[in-house]
Each structure stands twice: as C-alpha cells, then as structure tokens.
Amino acid sequence: DVKVTQSSRYLVKRTGEKVFLECVQDMDHENMFWYRQDPGLGLRLIYFSYDVKMKEKGDIPEGYSVSREKKERFSLILESASTNQTSMYLCASRKRGGRETQYFGPGTRLLVL
Amino acid sequence: AQTVTQSQPEMSVQEAETVTLSCTYDTSESDYYLFWYKQPPSRQMILVIRQEAYKQQNATENRFSVNFQKAAKSFSLKISDSQLGDAAMYFCAFSRGGSEKLVFGKGTKLTVNP
Numbered sequence: 001d002v003k004v005t006q007s008s009r010y011l012v013k014r015t016g017e018k019v020f021l022e023c024v025q026d027m028d029h030e031n032m033f034w035y036r037q038d039p040g041l042g043l044r045l046i047y048f049s050y051d052v053k054m055k056e057k058g059d060i061p062e063g064y065s066v067s068r069e070k071k072e073r074f075s076l077i078l079e080s081a082s083t084n085q086t087s088m089y090l091c092a093s094r095k096r097g098g099r100e101t102q103y104f105g106p107g108t109r110l111l112v113l
Numbered sequence: 114a115q116t117v118t119q120s121q122p123e124m125s126v127q128e129a130e131t132v133t134l135s136c137t138y139d140t141s142e143s144d145y146y147l148f149w150y151k152q153p154p155s156r157q158m159i160l161v162i163r164q165e166a167y168k169q170q171n172a173t174e175n176r177f178s179v180n181f182q183k184a185a186k187s188f189s190l191k192i193s194d195s196q197l198g199d200a201a202m203y204f205c206a207f208s209r210g211g212s213e214k215l216v217f218g219k220g221t222k223l224t225v226n227p
Contacts, residue, residue, distance in 0.1 A: 004157075031213045040122070042204065042219035050213055058214075090158070098210040099146050099165065104158040 003027070004105040006091050012111045019078040021108050023091030029103075030096045032074035034058075034066060037088040037107070046089075049074055050096075081112045115140045117207050119218035126195045127226050133180075134190045134221045136205030144210030147181070147188045152202040152220075161203070164188065192223075200225045 007022035025032065031050050035043040035058075045058030047066040055066050063085060067075045074093075078085055091105040116139045126132035138147070145166045152158040164172045164181050171179050176193045192199055205218040 033214075040219065043217040045214065048214060092158075094213065094215075096213060098144070098208045098212055099163070101160045101163070102148075102150075102206075102215055104150075106157050 004091055004093055004103050006089075006105040006108050008108050009106060010109050010111075012113065013078075013081050014113055015082060017078075017081045017112075019081050019110070019112075021076040021078075021089055021091075021110070023074045023076070023093075023105055024072055025074075025093035025103070026072065027093060027095070027103065028071065029093040030071075031094045032068065033092040033094070033102070034064075034074065034076045035090045035092065036060070037090055043090065046076065081110075083112050086110060086112045115142070115145075115207050115209065115216045117205050117216050117218040119203075119205055119221050121221045122219070123222045123224070125224040125226060126192070128195055128197060130195055131191060131193045132195055132223065134192075134203050134205075134223065136188045136190070136218055138186050138188065138205075138207050138216075140186070140207065140209070142209050146208045146210070147179075148206040148208070148215070149177070149179070149188075149190045150204045150206060150217075151199075152204065153198070154201070158204070162190065195225050197225050197227065199223060 033048040034046040049068040065077045089108045094102040147164045149161040180189045202220045206215040
C-alpha cells in the first residue's frame, strides 16, 4: 500500500518562528511536491523536487524554502512564519512520467498567530 | 502555460442520482494526460480516473466516467448512482507528456443529499 506521510496534522506557530514541515514517501518516487491549499484558490505549487538535492520553484515560492537530502524525504521550511502563511499544506509524490498517478499526504493544517 | 478551469465551485446531487462535474483546459500540446482527483473531508486526496489524450475512448472506473472532448478541450466527470461517500472536493488536473508537474483546477465541492 503506497504511503505519503506528513509529520503533523495540525500545527500552531507564532509569527517570526521558523517552521519545518516534513514529508516522507515509501514508493521510491523521483518527484516530490509541496502545495498549499486555500478555499477558492485550489492547490498552488510551492516547490517541487525531481531528484535528491534538486528543486524547482513552483508558482508561489516566496517565503518558503525546501530541502531534499534523501530520496524519500522532502521538507518545507518557512524561514519566518507570517499570518498569511496560515493554510493547509499538502505533500505529494509521483513517479517520473506525465501519465503517472500523484499520491498525496494527509495534509498539515498550519495556523500562524 | 496550461490552465485548468472548473466553473462550478459547488454542486449537489441526490443519493442514487447522476451528476456531472465540468472541467475545461487550455493547451497547445498534443501529448498530455487528464485526471480527476477526489478529496473527501479530512481525508487524503486520491485519484479517481485518468484519461490519455491520445485515446479516443472515454475512461471509465465503476460508477465514474469521463466525457473527453478533445477539440473542445473539455473533460467532464460523470458520477452515476451517487453515494454519500462521494461527497468531496473534486479537482481536475492536467499533465503534459514530458512534464513532471500537474496543473490543478480550483476544485468543485460536491454535496450528496440523502
């Protein structure tokens, strides 16, 4: 059974804090993604990684960075959390190839106070 | 750049009835794939159905089927015999053949009434 897990389901942080969101997949997928999901805006891609140590900016990378030191793990970092980063964060992974299914984690609901 | 449009933010259907969710996309590519994903409340997003652009036959998965109109760039999802468990956000997504990224629509929230 394929699995994408995220380190927290709910997280509350203070403005200015550094926040780490972790994602792990057990399917040996090359590609991993971080999205944020907001009502009425759908899924917006923050960053994606197509290989270890490789990354590419998505549509809304400002205020975020990522790290992929191992194939199975992809971390999203909020360098200095702000209230407008309150959102649902979804991690996903996908085997290489346009036809492939993308698998999602359960999401982390982040509240920045 | 490719775009995906879901024009219905919300839809509702009676249990056991049929509902169709709309999706249109814009691309100049000839090699691409289309997907419908389902996100139940507080649960993980999962793939419902996939369509390869080179296939003329519409994809079907049990009660879920698509109406793929390539010339019109339309990819609607039909859910037959709707069940309470079908209540979810549904996202239409597009992938170019050589691309690793999906482009998502903004989603349609489906309510199933008993």
